[in-house]
Amino acid sequence: MEKIQTSRRDFLKASGITTFGLALGISGFTRDASLKKITPAVLRLEINPFIIIDTNGNITLVNPRPDMGQGSTQAVPSLLAEELEVNLEKVLIIQSDGMGKYGSQTSGGSSSVRELWFPIRKAGAAAREMLTATAAKRWNVPVSECHAEDAKIMHKASGKSLTYGELADDASKLEIPKDPKLKEAKDFKIIGKYNKRLDVPERVNGRAVYGIDVDVPGMVYASILHSPMIHGKVASIDDTEAKKIQGVLQVIKTERTMPHRTSEAVAVVATNYWAALKGKKALVVKWDNGDLEKTLSTASYYAATYDAAQKEGINAEEKGDFAVKYAAAKDKIESNYETPFLAHAPIEPENAVAHVKDDGTVEIWAPVQGPDWALRDVCGYMKVKPEQVKINVTLLGGAFGRKAYHDFVLEACHISKVVKKPVKVIWTREDDISQGPYRPGMLSHMQGFVDDGKITGFHHHAIGESIAGQVFKQLKDTEADPWLSGELATENNKYRFEGASKVSWTNVKTDIPVVWWRSVYASNFGWGQECFVDELAHLAKKDPLKARMEILTDDRFKKVLQTLAEKANWEEKLPEGSGKGLAVFSSFNSISACCITVSKKDQGVKIDKVVSVIDCGHYVNPDNVKAQTEGNIVMGLTAAIKDGITFTNGVSDQSNFHQYNIMRLNETPAMEIHIIDSGAAPGGVGEPGLPPIAPALGNAVFAATGKRLRKLPFDIANLG
Incomplete structure (x- = not known):
C-alpha cells in the first residue's frame, strides 16, 4: 500500500492509469485519449471518494480521512480490500482535497471507520459484482459459478481466470449495483485480523512527507511573532535589527484569524526558516493589550x-x-x-504552505485534519469560490483536534497574498503551547x-x-x-x-x-x-x-x-x-x-x-x-x-x-x-x-x- 503525497507529482506514472478501466462513482471522466494527458492535479480533482481499477489492474482509493497517526491509511483501504478480495499491497492511496463530492473528509470524533464502514465496503462489493458479471458473460457461464480471489475472477469448474485489469473496461459500462451483497463477518480475511501496518516503514525511515517537509518551487519562509497576550494589537514595530539578518526579505504586519476573533501579529519573511526565526527574535514590537490582563486569566x-x-x-x-x-x-x-x-502539543507543530496566485486561485499544502473544513475556511477568508482553491493534505505528525482549527493556514494565506509568493509558515513549540487553542x-x-x-x-x-x-x-x-x-x-x-x-x-x-x-x-x-x-x-x-x-x-x-x-x-x-x-x-x-x-x-x-x-x-x-x-x-x-x-x-x-x-x-x-x-x-x-x-x-x-x-x-x- 502506497500513500501518494502531493510532492509525488507524477500520479499517472505511479498508479499506472494509462487507460480508463472501471471507476466507481467518478464524475467528469470521459473514455477518450485525452485522459492520458490529464495532469495529476486535474485527475485528483475528478476522482470521487471510492475507487478506480484501471486496465493494468491498478487499484486506487481516494482516502477521505487524513492520517494524523490514527491509521486511516491502513483502516480505510482494508475495508475496500476485504470486499474486493485483494491484498492490501495492491491498493494505492491518494488523499481527497476537500471538494464537496467527496463527502465528509474530516478526521475527528473517532469517525473514520464508523462513517466509512458501509460506503467503502459497498464500493468494493459493487466493483466485485460488476467484475464478476463481466467475466461470467465472457465465459457464458452463470454468475453463481464465478468468484473473486486475489484480484481475479475465477471459474472453478473450468479453471479459467481473468484479472481485474482485463475485465475493468467492460465492467465500467455496467450499471453500478445499488445494494451489493456485503461479506458476512465470519468470512472476513482482513477486517478484524492482525495486518502489518504497511505505512510504518516510510514513517520510520524518513520517506514519509509531513506538512513540515513540503517544499514548493519559489517558496519563502515566515516566522510569526504573536502577542504574548494572544489577542493584543500591534502598537509599533522596530524591525531594524531583524532586517540586518542575512536572508530576511520582509517584515510585515499580519493577522491571526480565529473563529471567535482576529488578532494582530508580525511576520518575518526570509529565504530560509532559520533566518526567519532569527529575524523574529530580533524584532521589537510594542503591543496594545487593552484589558487582556483581566480577561485572559x-x-x-x-x-x-x-x-x-x-x-x-x-x-x-x-x-x-x-x-x-x-x-x-x-x-x-x-x-x-x-x-x-x-494544550494539544502535537509532535509536529502547526505549519502550512500557501500560494495566493495572481489569477485569484489559492493552493494550500498543509497537515490539516479535514480538507473540506480547510476549503470552507480558506474560501471564507479569501473571498473566493471552492473551484479556485486547491487543498493538498499531507500526513499529520499528531493533531488531537488542533489541526482542524485553521488559524495557521489563514496566516499563510495572508502573508502569501502580501508578498506574492508561496509562503511556508512554521509555528514554534512556544507558539503552539502559549497561543492555544x-x-x-x-x-x-x-x-x-x-x-x-x-x-x-x-x-x-x-x-x-x-x-x-x-x-x-x-x-x-x-x-x-x-x-x-x-x-x-x-x-x-x-x-x-x-x-x-x-x-x-x-x-x-x-x-x-x-x-x-x-x-x-x-x-x-x-x-x-x-x-x-x-x-x-x-x-x-x-x-x-x-x-x-x-x-x-x-x-x-x-x-x-x-x-x-x-x-x-x-x-x-x-x-x-x-x-x-x-x-x-x-x-x-x-x-x-x-x-x-x-x-x-x-x-x-x-x-x-x-x-x-x-x-x-x-x-x-x-x-x-x-x-x-x-x-x-x-x-x-x-x-x-x-x-x-x-x-x-x-x-x-x-x-x-x-x-x-x-x-x-x-x-x-x-x-x-x-x-x-x-x-x-x-x-x-x-x-x-x-x-x-x-x-x-x-x-x-x-x-x-x-x-x-x-x-x-x-x-x-x-x-x-
Missing part, C-alpha cells in the same frame, strides 16, 4: 465556575424532580471536580444520594466555556450545550437512578481560545462522573464495581466491566498501601473501562499497572485498537498528573516542554489492553479509551491512601 475563570456551581444551571436532562428528592434525602453528598485547560478547563458540580445501600440520585452540573459557542457560535444563552447529551445523558452512560437524575449546564465564557481536544468533553466530565460514582458507592457502603453493576441497564456495559474485573483481578486482596480504582465511560459509540493499580511511594503513590477494556464493536485491526488505546492511556495519565495550562496577567505560564510536561517513556506504567468482540456496529477507537483513565487513577489513589482528589492535575509523587 485562569484564576478569574475558575472563580466564575465555582460561583456558577452555587446557582442553578440550564436544564439539559432531568428524570424525576431532583431538587425535591435531593432535599429530602438522608444520605447525600455534594462535590466539585475540576479539570484544567490543556486549548481544551477548555471545566468544573463538574456533583450532587447525589443513596437509599437502602443503592445509588438512586445523581446530578451533574457541567460548567465552563462552550466549544459549540465560542468556535461555532451555535449556543444561545438560554440553552444547554448540545454536546452534553452525547456524553453525560443517561442514554449514553446507561446508569439508571431510581430516585432522580439530572444534567445541567452553565456557560462561563472566556477570551482564552478553546477547541476540541482528544475525546472532547468526555475527558473533562468523565473525571467528575466516575469519581463521584465512587464517592456515592462508598456512601452506600458498596464495592465500586458492584455499585455500578446495580445501576447499569445495558448488557454491553456490564460485559465490559465484568471483563475488566476478571482481567484486572479486581477481587484480589492487596497489601497495605496499595489500591485499585476503576471507571467506565462511553463515547463515540464505544465503551471503555479502566482499572489502575497504585501503591504508596514516599509522600505519594506510583502507578503499578493499567488494564483497559474496550468494546468498539466491529474493528479493522486489533493491533491498531491496542495502539490507540495505549496512546489514550498515556495521554489520559499525562492530563491527570502533568501540567495544565494557566494564564497569569494575560500570559500563558507555560511556553515549552520544560513547563508543559508530557509523560516520558520511562514513566509509562505496565499496560494491558483487552478488546471485546461484541459484533456491534463500529464505534470509535482513537478517543474512547481516554475518559476513564483519570477517574480510575483518582479512585485508585483513594483506595490506597484514603485521599479523595477532586482537582486535576495533581502531583502523584507528593499528595500532601
Whole structure:
C-alpha cells in the first residue's frame, strides 16, 4: 500500500492509469485519449471518494480521512480490500482535497471507520459484482459459478481466470449495483485480523512527507511573532535589527484569524526558516493589550465556575424532580471536580504552505485534519469560490483536534497574498503551547444520594466555556450545550437512578481560545462522573464495581466491566498501601473501562499497572485498537498528573516542554489492553479509551491512601 503525497507529482506514472478501466462513482471522466494527458492535479480533482481499477489492474482509493497517526491509511483501504478480495499491497492511496463530492473528509470524533464502514465496503462489493458479471458473460457461464480471489475472477469448474485489469473496461459500462451483497463477518480475511501496518516503514525511515517537509518551487519562509497576550494589537514595530539578518526579505504586519476573533501579529519573511526565526527574535514590537490582563486569566475563570456551581444551571436532562428528592434525602453528598485547560502539543507543530496566485486561485499544502473544513475556511477568508482553491493534505505528525482549527493556514494565506509568493509558515513549540487553542478547563458540580445501600440520585452540573459557542457560535444563552447529551445523558452512560437524575449546564465564557481536544468533553466530565460514582458507592457502603453493576441497564456495559474485573483481578486482596480504582465511560459509540493499580511511594503513590477494556464493536485491526488505546492511556495519565495550562496577567505560564510536561517513556506504567468482540456496529477507537483513565487513577489513589482528589492535575509523587 502506497500513500501518494502531493510532492509525488507524477500520479499517472505511479498508479499506472494509462487507460480508463472501471471507476466507481467518478464524475467528469470521459473514455477518450485525452485522459492520458490529464495532469495529476486535474485527475485528483475528478476522482470521487471510492475507487478506480484501471486496465493494468491498478487499484486506487481516494482516502477521505487524513492520517494524523490514527491509521486511516491502513483502516480505510482494508475495508475496500476485504470486499474486493485483494491484498492490501495492491491498493494505492491518494488523499481527497476537500471538494464537496467527496463527502465528509474530516478526521475527528473517532469517525473514520464508523462513517466509512458501509460506503467503502459497498464500493468494493459493487466493483466485485460488476467484475464478476463481466467475466461470467465472457465465459457464458452463470454468475453463481464465478468468484473473486486475489484480484481475479475465477471459474472453478473450468479453471479459467481473468484479472481485474482485463475485465475493468467492460465492467465500467455496467450499471453500478445499488445494494451489493456485503461479506458476512465470519468470512472476513482482513477486517478484524492482525495486518502489518504497511505505512510504518516510510514513517520510520524518513520517506514519509509531513506538512513540515513540503517544499514548493519559489517558496519563502515566515516566522510569526504573536502577542504574548494572544489577542493584543500591534502598537509599533522596530524591525531594524531583524532586517540586518542575512536572508530576511520582509517584515510585515499580519493577522491571526480565529473563529471567535482576529488578532494582530508580525511576520518575518526570509529565504530560509532559520533566518526567519532569527529575524523574529530580533524584532521589537510594542503591543496594545487593552484589558487582556483581566480577561485572559485562569484564576478569574475558575472563580466564575465555582460561583456558577452555587446557582442553578440550564436544564439539559432531568428524570424525576431532583431538587425535591435531593432535599429530602438522608444520605447525600455534594462535590466539585475540576479539570484544567490543556494544550494539544502535537509532535509536529502547526505549519502550512500557501500560494495566493495572481489569477485569484489559492493552493494550500498543509497537515490539516479535514480538507473540506480547510476549503470552507480558506474560501471564507479569501473571498473566493471552492473551484479556485486547491487543498493538498499531507500526513499529520499528531493533531488531537488542533489541526482542524485553521488559524495557521489563514496566516499563510495572508502573508502569501502580501508578498506574492508561496509562503511556508512554521509555528514554534512556544507558539503552539502559549497561543492555544486549548481544551477548555471545566468544573463538574456533583450532587447525589443513596437509599437502602443503592445509588438512586445523581446530578451533574457541567460548567465552563462552550466549544459549540465560542468556535461555532451555535449556543444561545438560554440553552444547554448540545454536546452534553452525547456524553453525560443517561442514554449514553446507561446508569439508571431510581430516585432522580439530572444534567445541567452553565456557560462561563472566556477570551482564552478553546477547541476540541482528544475525546472532547468526555475527558473533562468523565473525571467528575466516575469519581463521584465512587464517592456515592462508598456512601452506600458498596464495592465500586458492584455499585455500578446495580445501576447499569445495558448488557454491553456490564460485559465490559465484568471483563475488566476478571482481567484486572479486581477481587484480589492487596497489601497495605496499595489500591485499585476503576471507571467506565462511553463515547463515540464505544465503551471503555479502566482499572489502575497504585501503591504508596514516599509522600505519594506510583502507578503499578493499567488494564483497559474496550468494546468498539466491529474493528479493522486489533493491533491498531491496542495502539490507540495505549496512546489514550498515556495521554489520559499525562492530563491527570502533568501540567495544565494557566494564564497569569494575560500570559500563558507555560511556553515549552520544560513547563508543559508530557509523560516520558520511562514513566509509562505496565499496560494491558483487552478488546471485546461484541459484533456491534463500529464505534470509535482513537478517543474512547481516554475518559476513564483519570477517574480510575483518582479512585485508585483513594483506595490506597484514603485521599479523595477532586482537582486535576495533581502531583502523584507528593499528595500532601
